[in-house]
Amino acid sequence: MAGPKASGLDLGRIVSEVHDELATRIGEGTVADYIPELARVDPRQFGIALVTPEGEVAAAGDADRPFSIQSISKVFLLTLALGRVGESLWTRVGREPSGSPFNSIVQLEHEAGRPRNPFINAGAIVVTDVAMAGHSPREAIGEILRFMRYLADDDDIAIDRAVAASELDTGARNQALGWFMRSFGRLDHEVEKVLGVYFHHCAIAMSCRQMARAGLFLAASGRDPLRGHSVVRPARARRINALMLTCGLYDASGDFAYRVGLPAKSGVGGGILAVAPGQASICVWAPGLDAFGNSRLGGLTLEALARRTGWSVFG
Amino acid sequence: MAGPKASGLDLGRIVSEVHDELATRIGEGTVADYIPELARVDPRQFGIALVTPEGEVAAAGDADRPFSIQSISKVFLLTLALGRVGESLWTRVGREPSGSPFNSIVQLEHEAGRPRNPFINAGAIVVTDVAMAGHSPREAIGEILRFMRYLADDDDIAIDRAVAASELDTGARNQALGWFMRSFGRLDHEVEKVLGVYFHHCAIAMSCRQMARAGLFLAASGRDPLRGHSVVRPARARRINALMLTCGLYDASGDFAYRVGLPAKSGVGGGILAVAPGQASICVWAPGLDAFGNSRLGGLTLEALARRTGWSVFG
Amino acid sequence: MAGPKASGLDLGRIVSEVHDELATRIGEGTVADYIPELARVDPRQFGIALVTPEGEVAAAGDADRPFSIQSISKVFLLTLALGRVGESLWTRVGREPSGSPFNSIVQLEHEAGRPRNPFINAGAIVVTDVAMAGHSPREAIGEILRFMRYLADDDDIAIDRAVAASELDTGARNQALGWFMRSFGRLDHEVEKVLGVYFHHCAIAMSCRQMARAGLFLAASGRDPLRGHSVVRPARARRINALMLTCGLYDASGDFAYRVGLPAKSGVGGGILAVAPGQASICVWAPGLDAFGNSRLGGLTLEALARRTGWSVFG
């Protein structure tokens, strides 16, 4: 780990101090209980990792323990689908905050089965359908997994098969969303196949360190600055960040933007990926969720980190 | 007006070119027709003005013609109310995108009369109620007007009494919102008085140049950089920007964030105030509105400006 | 009054026994508290009266004490408005159960300000607007009062001015409904005037005996069988009964039809008027309301009466 960078911030110390300060609140919130495998997770875990475009890494707590990334996968799935079909994706899904819980079906009925954005479950199911084009479910799952390994520069990343199976068994609400969109002709593939792929990419397990690394391109104008690859064009990276900021924390996105001021995407596994453009990619993880389905400790941690570093997209 | 600044951007030329490029589309959209006085506005007007923290000003078109600021006033009203009651304001209004049109009443019923954010009409009515505390309607209107004059550094700014009267006559929907919130005990003052103040601050008339100047503190960490005054703390400026980004263009806020990437607030008079933190405060005006109630040409202009300057909060 | 009629039912005894049986539950439910004058009513009152087309009257308990008829007035207002404009009334209000509480505004937004039926508040406000045509508010109120006195054959019926004033002071929700419909162009008269008339006819005070007598024409094919007058055509009486059955008890109308099987209309004053076509007009009154705004004891009483008499429109 490097020392203080030119910005004058000692990120290692800040991360460590923020971790220790918030560690007193470990266990707050409620572990997601609707997926049995996730309900078994020990709530008293808490990790932070950040990576800067210069390659500096700061980490604390359970930063190397894999967790179920769940909806954070939607960011990467969106990236893949945009790569495949470009801006035409938006004929099939909107870009507006939903004003409703992550798994609501009401909005779908009012808007004829077109999901409001790619980060609510219905939207991610449509994006999955798009990303599958021309692929078998097995191939589609393989492609997503390879993309995550590539971005994180780590071939050890894997899907937690027990979680995927558990979601398939218990995902009645997602089945309903899938069938509902199918009834409006919004899915090209069979509901079972789309959900199979969907549940598998949600079940990818990664550590905070791996996730922060994987999200680095969003903090670096679409490039992987450590290997010098272009992942997406700068404009697309900005746009994905915009979607994360307006829609990334479900019906608490506005509140998060107000308190933290950084684009982010949460998952019910308790992870949150946040992006400080030009500064760092950050991942925090603590399994206890708040009423909106976002990691309670994770949100507080990012708020403290943003305050300590002064990072905000808003000035 | 200064020449090119250190950033290397010739803002005068960019503004001029963007104006000329978009001027070919003057007249697109529909002038708001539910307020008779606004319906009389000539749709073929189009102005742009921007001000940088260094005091550089670039303007084009009808940048000096006053227009009805309408909902853009909500940004300044919010600033006043936060100054008065601080973060306790959020017990009375939320911070989430609404997922519905600007004047919807449905959400209010589902959430017991608590508006989702201060930028939808219901929310701004509550913020008005807060800002009135201890004041007569006349005093409250005076205070808001003085605040706008101070921020714009221009004592010529005035309320268009004909517009205010027209809104009072025709504002049945806002009357309904007011009475509805009153029925939930959400307003401290009488509905008529709150709406009187509300309609008057919406009826303030300003030019693009005045508005861009008035919004400069949001691009400059809460300070008026030209006079060296602090208007709000830096954290508060960031937070107001966050609210503008997530909620400032009604149910098209997500799309605007995606396309433009800057905090902004629109009004049905056809104006949009946008903030590029650290770079500039921008105001565009063209009366024709899109289906969401935002200036159609204004949105396209800001998109072109953002592309040309590279300004975006998202990297 | 007469003994057992040809049907073999001793109605006097049945009413008396049902009263005594249910009197053990006097005080159940909650007195309406949103109108201060109504909140002052002693909850331990309970009256029953019924009148047959042959003129037999059976009564028990507080059958001669006046109570605030509130929404029961909507039946008579509807009768007046149909008399005035005929079936064209239905261009302005629907005939479907609302599926929502009596004062909901959500449905109005979804259906562009057209109320679902004349018995929810919004619908009754529109019907009031129709009934006012060509009249000053004072005249309109006078006409409704005269109609009630005529139907009940009793000139002592009066408006409780304290209740009307109390409603005007506290009727913010109805103000919201009125302004909301006005915003859709659904009201011909000024909101204040329509609500003035509305609150006054809701504030008419009548006893169970008077109300049962007033509703007799609905049980007698539209005729007042005791004076031999025709009030409305038989088809119209049937249709008003149909509306009472499907919409008369707000969002508990289906349940009431299932349990009791008679057309009825409730008011938040605790009264319910029920119609057994060909058999009797019945009014019960007990101020305690259930969660749907209907008299709790009143509903149980009508259920017991219907079981004892075998009266049901359903066979």
Added chain:
Amino acid sequence: MAGPKASGLDLGRIVSEVHDELATRIGEGTVADYIPELARVDPRQFGIALVTPEGEVAAAGDADRPFSIQSISKVFLLTLALGRVGESLWTRVGREPSGSPFNSIVQLEHEAGRPRNPFINAGAIVVTDVAMAGHSPREAIGEILRFMRYLADDDDIAIDRAVAASELDTGARNQALGWFMRSFGRLDHEVEKVLGVYFHHCAIAMSCRQMARAGLFLAASGRDPLRGHSVVRPARARRINALMLTCGLYDASGDFAYRVGLPAKSGVGGGILAVAPGQASICVWAPGLDAFGNSRLGGLTLEALARRTGWSVFG
């Protein structure tokens, strides 16, 4: 067929005249197109049949041609389920008109997966789940079919396998409803199994004559008056009639009650079963539907029949 009965009505002549009068409008409305097999039905068919408790039968037009009974089956399924679990059924489904289309999912979300009544699709799926208790899908389907044959006194009634298969293939909306209720724990059996049974009972094919005969017990206080059997207690027959009246024609139930005044249940196959308590059980069939999913010609026919006979439950 008997001649005029004691009531003085020549039902044979009335049915014949009503048929001829309405036959001029054959073909109005739109044949249901979301089930391919139904979309193939010739829209120019029109049948009427009625049966009185005395055994008089009057029929006209295509009264002996089998049609897909679709949702009319929900009346008989409800009868079976009430026979199985009694009034405890209502812990699982409500008794209120829905205020929404027959296949809406919005209400389900607001009311935690509990359908509003047994005659909307979601409610009938729950009732199917209840009726299946202890049975395999095959057995459950067999039981329903036997019940229809018994009630119609005709063993030739059969399920149209092509329609059932067509519904299974295309019933995405019902799949969504099923999975949605499953997600709230509202179904005891697997979604596929419940829907298998549901689609099969909807696919029963019957003629107007058979259906009128099958519904006769509802017009005769729960008895089959021709064989002297008791099907259900009188109170239950009344209650099923009450549900038909308030909820039987989806979101046009209030209008139908107003215009026709008889309990009825429609199906998207174009059939309507109506009950005139004590007078007759009536079935009309014409495939063209109105915007609410009810047979357009069928509704007009029943309105004309009710006017001619004077039958109405409302006096």
